[in-house]
Amino acid sequence: MPKVIRGYVRAIDRLNRIIGRIAMYLIFALVGVLIWSSVSKTFFTPTIWTLETAQFVMVAYYVLGGPYSIQLGSNVRMDLFYGNWSIRTKAWVDSFTVLFLMFYLGILFYGAVGSLAYALGYFGMEPFSFFWDLFTALITGGPDAAGEKLGFLERSPTAWRPWLWPVKVLLSVGVLLMLLQALAELFRDIAIIRGEDI
Amino acid sequence: MPYEMIALLMFSSMMLMLITGQRVFGAIGFVGAAAALLLWGTGGAEIPFSAAMKLMKWYPLLTLPMFIFMGYVLSESKIADDLYRMFHVWMGPVRGGLAIGTIGLMVLISAMNGLSVAGMAIGATIALPELLKRRYDKIMVTGVIQAGSSLGILVPPSVVLVLYAMIARQPVGQLWLAGVIPGLMMAAMFVIYIYVRCRLQPDLGPALPEEERNVSTAEKLRLLRAGILPLVIFAVMMVPFVNGWTSLVESSAIGAMAAFVAAVLKGRMTKEVFETSLRETLAISCMFMWIILAALGFGAVFDGLGAVKAIEDLFTQQWGLSPWMILVLMQLSFIVMGTFLDDTAMLVIVAPLYVPLVGEMGFDLIWYGVLYTITTQIAYMTPPFGYNLFLMRAMAPPEIGLRDIYISIIPFALVMVLALVLVMVFPGIALWLPDTVYGK
Amino acid sequence: QSTIKWRMQTYAGAALAEHVVKPAIDTFNKIAGDRMQIELYYADQLVPTGELFRAMQRGTIDAVQSDDDSMASPTEVTVFGGYFPFASRYSLDVPVLFNKYGLNEIWAEEYAKVGVKHISAGSWDPCHFATKDPINSLADLKGKRVFTFPTAGRFLSQFGVVPVTLPWEDIEVAVQTGELDGIAWSGITEDYTVGWADVTNYFLTNNISGAWIGHFFANMGRWEELPEDLKLLLATCMEQSHYYRQWWYWGGEAGLRVDGTKMRLTSIPDAEWDQVETAAHTFWDEIAAESPTKAKVVEIFKKYNADMQKAGRPYRYG
Numbered sequence: 041m042p043k044v045i046r047g048y049v050r051a052i053d054r055l056n057r058i059i060g061r062i063a064m065y066l067i068f069a070l071v072g073v074l075i076w077s078s079v080s081k082t083f084f085t086p087t088i089w090t091l092e093t094a095q096f097v098m099v100a101y102y103v104l105g106g107p108y109s110i111q112l113g114s115n116v117r118m119d120l121f122y123g124n125w126s127i128r129t130k131a132w133v134d135s136f137t138v139l140f141l142m143f144y145l146g147i148l149f150y151g152a153v154g155s156l157a158y159a160l161g162y163f164g165m166e167p168f169s170f171f172w173d174l175f176t177a178l179i180t181g182g183p184d185a186a187g188e189k190l191g192f193l194e195r196s197p198t199a200w201r202p203w204l205w206p207v208k209v210l211l212s213v214g215v216l217l218m219l220l221q222a223l224a225e226l227f228r229d230i231a232i233i234r235g236e237d238i
Numbered sequence: 239m240p241y242e243m244i245a246l247l248m249f250s251s252m253m254l255m256l257i258t259g260q261r262v263f264g265a266i267g268f269v270g271a272a273a274a275l276l277l278w279g280t281g282g283a284e285i286p287f288s289a290a291m292k293l294m295k296w297y298p299l300l301t302l303p304m305f306i307f308m309g310y311v312l313s314e315s316k317i318a319d320d321l322y323r324m325f326h327v328w329m330g331p332v333r334g335g336l337a338i339g340t341i342g343l344m345v346l347i348s349a350m351n352g353l354s355v356a357g358m359a360i361g362a363t364i365a366l367p368e369l370l371k372r373r374y375d376k377i378m379v380t381g382v383i384q385a386g387s388s389l390g391i392l393v394p395p396s397v398v399l400v401l402y403a404m405i406a407r408q409p410v411g412q413l414w415l416a417g418v419i420p421g422l423m424m425a426a427m428f429v430i431y432i433y434v435r436c437r438l439q440p441d442l443g444p445a446l447p448e449e450e451r452n453v454s455t456a457e458k459l460r461l462l463r464a465g466i467l468p469l470v471i472f473a474v475m476m477v478p479f480v481n482g483w484t485s486l487v488e489s490s491a492i493g494a495m496a497a498f499v500a501a502v503l504k505g506r507m508t509k510e511v512f513e514t515s516l517r518e519t520l521a522i523s524c525m526f527m528w529i530i531l532a533a534l535g536f537g538a539v540f541d542g543l544g545a546v547k548a549i550e551d552l553f554t555q556q557w558g559l560s561p562w563m564i565l566v567l568m569q570l571s572f573i574v575m576g577t578f579l580d581d582t583a584m585l586v587i588v589a590p591l592y593v594p595l596v597g598e599m600g601f602d603l604i605w606y607g608v609l610y611t612i613t614t615q616i617a618y619m620t621p622p623f624g625y626n627l628f629l630m631r632a633m634a635p636p637e638i639g640l641r642d643i644y645i646s647i648i649p650f651a652l653v654m655v656l657a658l659v660l661v662m663v664f665p666g667i668a669l670w671l672p673d674t675v676y677g678k
Numbered sequence: 679q680s681t682i683k684w685r686m687q688t689y690a691g692a693a694l695a696e697h698v699v700k701p702a703i704d705t706f707n708k709i710a711g712d713r714m715q716i717e718l719y720y721a722d723q724l725v726p727t728g729e730l731f732r733a734m735q736r737g738t739i740d741a742v743q744s745d746d747d748s749m750a751s752p753t754e755v756t757v758f759g760g761y762f763p764f765a766s767r768y769s770l771d772v773p774v775l776f777n778k779y780g781l782n783e784i785w786a787e788e789y790a791k792v793g794v795k796h797i798s799a800g801s802w803d804p805c806h807f808a809t810k811d812p813i814n815s816l817a818d819l820k821g822k823r824v825f826t827f828p829t830a831g832r833f834l835s836q837f838g839v840v841p842v843t844l845p846w847e848d849i850e851v852a853v854q855t856g857e858l859d860g861i862a863w864s865g866i867t868e869d870y871t872v873g874w875a876d877v878t879n880y881f882l883t884n885n886i887s888g889a890w891i892g893h894f895f896a897n898m899g900r901w902e903e904l905p906e907d908l909k910l911l912l913a914t915c916m917e918q919s920h921y922y923r924q925w926w927y928w929g930g931e932a933g934l935r936v937d938g939t940k941m942r943l944t945s946i947p948d949a950e951w952d953q954v955e956t957a958a959h960t961f962w963d964e965i966a967a968e969s970p971t972k973a974k975v976v977e978i979f980k981k982y983n984a985d986m987q988k989a990g991r992p993y994r995y996g
């Protein structure tokens with residue numbers, strides 16, 4: 041395989057592994073928030089932020105951990121036939137079907153970016169060009185100019201009213217990482233088909 | 239396109255995608271996304287993502303990593319070893335006693351975690367080698383462990399019942415209590431089956447040899463203490479919950495904490511145990527979450543395209559079936575789908591269609607949750623697709639072949655079907671406990 | 679000419695939608711026949727309620743029934759939808775405010791700015807507490823985890839209430855599993871209709887607002903595509919649904935207080951409850967300070983309530 045591709049696969053594997061291993065510890069954050077929620081309810085006044093915070097942590101946990109879980113091979117497959125195939129056959133079939141997976145992730149990503157743009161106050165139909173504008177404004181005019189481009193910041197419809205853009209950033213980034221990992225898997229399969237090692 | 243066609247098309251392409259062996263969430267997610275793009279009209283492409291926001295708001299899901307973590311802490315830290323010793327010594331002298339003891343072990347483990355993975359892991363690593371060494375029949379013990387561990391989802395706490403509760407919008411507390419007696423009943427049925435089989439064919443499960451039985455009474459009593467730990471963990475989690483002092487998600491965190499603290503206090507929380515429990519919890523939680531995410535997207539598209547209404551019509555109007563016939567048909571379709579589909583995906587996709595119908599026909603949705611869970615237990619063991627099968631294949635020693643594994647589940651699956659029928663015919667088996675506790 | 683198909687999602691779960699929207703949509707479908715059919719979906723069915731607005735703006739869903747607050751619409755008028763504390767006393771106040779005091783115009787304009795057609799505002803029930811434990815004084819509100827509207831929650835938190843927002847269909851179960859101590863989301867008619875009366879024991883007769891404000895909306899593009907007569911028919915059916923609700927709630931509230939057996943009634947003495955009403959007026963001023971549009975709406979509320987006060991009985995007693 042060309043050197044760039046091998047480099048890509050290694051870099052993505054490393055990146056997602058690191059992120060996933062950090063995400064792994066979020067379980068303690070989750071336990072902490074929920075225990076605090078029951079402690080404060082029993083001994084003081086209940087808090088208004090625990091449930092939503094726990095939900096945000098959970099999103100981070102599974103979205104950022106997703107690519108690492110692909111590396112760990114924990115996403116089950118129905119192996120009625122698959123289980124009996126040789127490694128090469130699996131690689132052949134996977135290299136096609138992973139495209140379907142990527143299609144799904146692509147649609148998710150499209151939705152995530154649109155929803156993030158909305159959370160930043162963009163109501164139009166071209167979220168990607170909105171982000172491009174935001175980016176160029178940031179480069180040429182600094183944070184203030186970028187701030188100008190933002191509109192009505194979406195808040196969660198609860199009394200705590202946290203902004204929603206942080207969790208949507210998480211979702212967008214996480215899905216993108218998933219997509220990059222899926223592409224790495226594709227390259228790995230192609231390498232197997234060609235009898236090479238990555 | 240007529241609605242029936244859409245339903246058929248989406249379902250069959252999902253099956254086709256699954257057969258290719260691509261990751262289950264990818265297969266389901268793809269079909270949902272493609273259908274949204276092709277058939278929805280404006281804005282269809284947003285639906286798969288809006289499922290992520292729905293997922294976020296589904297707060298009972300927070301219990302998922304908690305119960306999974308509990309299970310891994312229990313199995314990895316080998317807290318269960320002492321429990322196993324207890325059953326070994328107490329039950330050993332009886333014919334088939336070690337297998338019966340393994341069922342007992344599985345019941346206790348089930349009370350401390352929400353899935354069956356922990357039971358599988360403990361069964362396959364601790365019990366299985368010992369049983370084989372004692373010349374128990376390999377087919378028998380393979381079945382015992384698969385079937386016994388599946389009690390993890392029927393005996394509370396249960397992740398499957400939490401998921402069902404979310405979809406059927408039923409109280410988790412009542413569902414969990416509803417699972418207790420059927421779970422114990424099923425365990426008892428396994429025991430009876432093992433006992434009778436070993437009476438008839440003593441070489442399937444020989445009693446422990448004389449020299450191994452020489453354990454002093456004091457020692458025997460000392461071993462009983464091992465049984466306290468599971469009860470404590472169960473109580474720490476369930477008592478505040480059933481009394482309404484803590485909410486479901488809070489209780490699950492307390493349970494996870496309790497298991498963790500127990501492992502630390504017993505000096506079992508080594509670096510490896512810590513690492514493996516954390517990593518595996520992430521891995522399994524991600525598997526679940528991504529499947530649910532994909533299935534929620536699929537479900538919304540399926541519903542928005544009118545396919546759900548079409549299927550309801552089919553059941554109630556066109557075929558003109560009676561409520562009981564519909565119910566039986568639903569269970570059968572769950573069993574058939576369960577042989578080749580992931581149970582969570584099946585639940586998220588199919589239950590929103592079945593559950594309202596069950597409610598309208600006047601059946602109790604708590605009771606139906608128990609029926610669903612038993613079907614899922616069967617699904618876990620039946621080839622070609624079953625989680626306990628996968629795990630058994632991965633963990634079994636080389637002398638146990640695939641054929642053995644497949645054969646081993648037949649009698650146990652039949653016992654489960656029998657249990658299913660019993661609960662169907664006598665709903666009180668499931669409903670008596672929740673009705674009593676919550677004073678309906 | 680093929681049938682126009684719309685998807686409409688309501689904030690209400692199936693049990694409630696049975697009254698607040700389904701009859702109107704059924705009527706519309708029957709009259710429109712082959713020309714147009716609206717498929718009705720319930721709370722969180724296709725998209726979660728928090729995403730309703732965006733889904734409609736994008737055209738994923740064609741029409742929506744909701745209050746502004748629950749669906750988090752990105753407009754200046756969002757806080758006033760649902761229950762704006764003490765803005766109204768009777769359900770007839772809402773149509774008067776919209777038709778005679780100028781709220782219709784403000785809403786139409788604010789929603790047009792964000793690509794959405796505001797079709798019609800309707801009025802619902804008053805907002806009361808339904809709880810597991812009795813509330814007899816303001817002190818009893820302290821620490822109660824209550825399902826309520828975002829803005830009402832913000833307001834109530836100064837009395838120690840802990841507002842919680844969950845998917846509508848999960849409320850009944852959340853009360854049972856201890857996630858919630860109660861609900862401040864509706865009057866007693868809904869408590870009985872949707873099953874909340876089965877999981878709570880007490881109903882507080884004091885309310886924090888006399889009537890809910892909710893609306894029908896549509897995606898602007900899809901609305902524009904409709905021929906004039908269908909627009910008219912749709913608006914008429916929606917208007918008609920307001921009438922159904924007027925008697926259903928009004929009669930229901932009184933009837934269940936008198937004959938209901940599932941909930942005990944409790945009250946906070948008027949003198950104490952006045953503190954809440956006073957706090958509401960402070961809250962109004964805080965909101966008015968946020969923007970000119972909000973100030974304008976608050977001004978209208980003030981004017982209307984002053985007029986009603988002057989008019990005396992039967993508009994206002996004391």
Ligand SMILES: NC(=[NH2+])NCCC[C@H](N)C(=O)O
Nearest residue numbers: 353354355580581582625626
């Ligand atoms: N639906 C699923 N993805 N299930 C995975 C877990 C299966 C496993 N046998 C358990 O119950 O623990």
Ligand code: NA
Nearest residue numbers: 348390393395
């Ligand atoms: Na369990």
Ligand code: NA
Nearest residue numbers: 576577617623
């Ligand atoms: Na199966």
